[in-house]
Amino acid sequence: MNSDSLILSQLSETGVLRLTLNDESRRNALSEAMLNQLQKVISDVSEDPQVRVVILAASGPAFCAGHNLKEMTAGRAAEDQGRAYFARIMQLCSSVMQSIVNCPKPIIAEVKGIATAAGCQLVASCDLAVASTEAKFSTPGVHIGLFCSTPMVALSRNLSNKHAMEMLLLGDMVSAERAAEMGLVNRVVPEGVLQQVTQDMADRIASKSSKTLAIGKRAFYVQREMSLSDAYEYASAVMVDNMLESDAQEGIRAFMEKREPKWQD
Template identity: 70%
Template sequence: MTTDDILLKDLNEAGLLRLTLNDARRRNALSEAMLTALGTAFAEAGENPAVRVIILAANGPAFCAGHDLKEMTSGRAQPDCGKAYFTKIMSMCSGVMQGIVNCPKPVIAEVTGIATAAGCQLVASCDLAIAADSAQFSTPGVHIGLFCSTPMVALSRNVAAKNAMEMLLTGDMTSAERAVEIGLINRAVSGNALRAATQEMALKIASKSSMTLATGKRAFYAQRELPLKEAYDYASEVMVNNMLALDAREGIGAFIEKRTPQWQDA
């Protein structure tokens, strides 16, 4: 399976880029090939002005089962017992997750089936997530002697500490309903309504100024890591610069004049 086959890409006229994990035989595992494809796709989408919102979906019964453990285990045959290879894969995976956060375009996960380990990390790394009500999530590394330490980074930044620790320490499956309750996903809908629900949200977001969305996404993740005063100082500076932008002038003017704004994405 080629890189183009493993990750399908479809960009429509509304600026919605649909990336579909397409390695159902391996439960859409984050193999080296998949990580390469995802990293490239998010980097290219971030630079493409035609892309306004990214939807990350999957074919098959699993959204993503995490790392390809068979592929990872093959690295143990090396003289260093796989340390260099494991380091490479973890670096690639962390790069993809950070690439999603750093991508200026909003990313929505559309989840069917299971999202486990690094697959759960993938969902948590997306800005928004909508799942089928039959979807399930887990960080099951403890079952095989491998704590889900890198999935923990994304998980702990999206759900409360005790909920994250429960998932990490037990490895139990979490239902879509529970995932909504703890903030891992935005909502759960029937499987038949999933694509339409994701599309509706994506189109709503795509109708906004892409400059404003990029500004807000970048600021959201930056301020979250700062102490309160520093966060307000940073956010105030961002807002001042945002006020000087063309689209802010247009948007405020349109609001006052009761008309539809004409975005220049600048």
């Protein structure tokens, strides 16, 4: 993509696609245009056999400042005071977040700077997250009379209830270290090594069978919404089907023969 695009992309030899939010002047806010581009690129990634893992990063000092409030405020000029427009934007944003979860490729957020409101939701929606020591997170809607209800969906599925409510009710900035304690991010590293650490993690995942990763990612999110007994029944069926896949047969054979597996994906 060219440098004027809202999202830049770069594919490594290992099949790791780096997507970079590229609207630095607006702190990479999730404008309608940004959401539409993100929706399209995630859809394309899902069908691209060359892509094995995705890193979602951002240019500039902010990862993502949430929705574009100037754009949202302009929507109030409509006769319905913006109701239809707000509904469309919320549906679009929710669709993007679900696309990330439903994408068969693992997606890792690489966070430096701030990730606030829907930007924090974006981090929580990714499968993994690595943050720099300078990163900060918040759901500050309560400060402006707007509870972060849609970010709440992603937060409540990543954090304990009390940690999620702490962020939602107080709206305070949370340090990267505190975010790791809460379970919002996996690792916190110095900014100077952030990209390398994230890339190394992505490369390790990319070395696995992409078919196996897709099976596992889908199963994780499906079983999470089930009761314990239903989850075990579902996961057991997934394991049976997985055992019959060619990559599982090759992987087990390679382990027993003490050699590297050759994935067919």
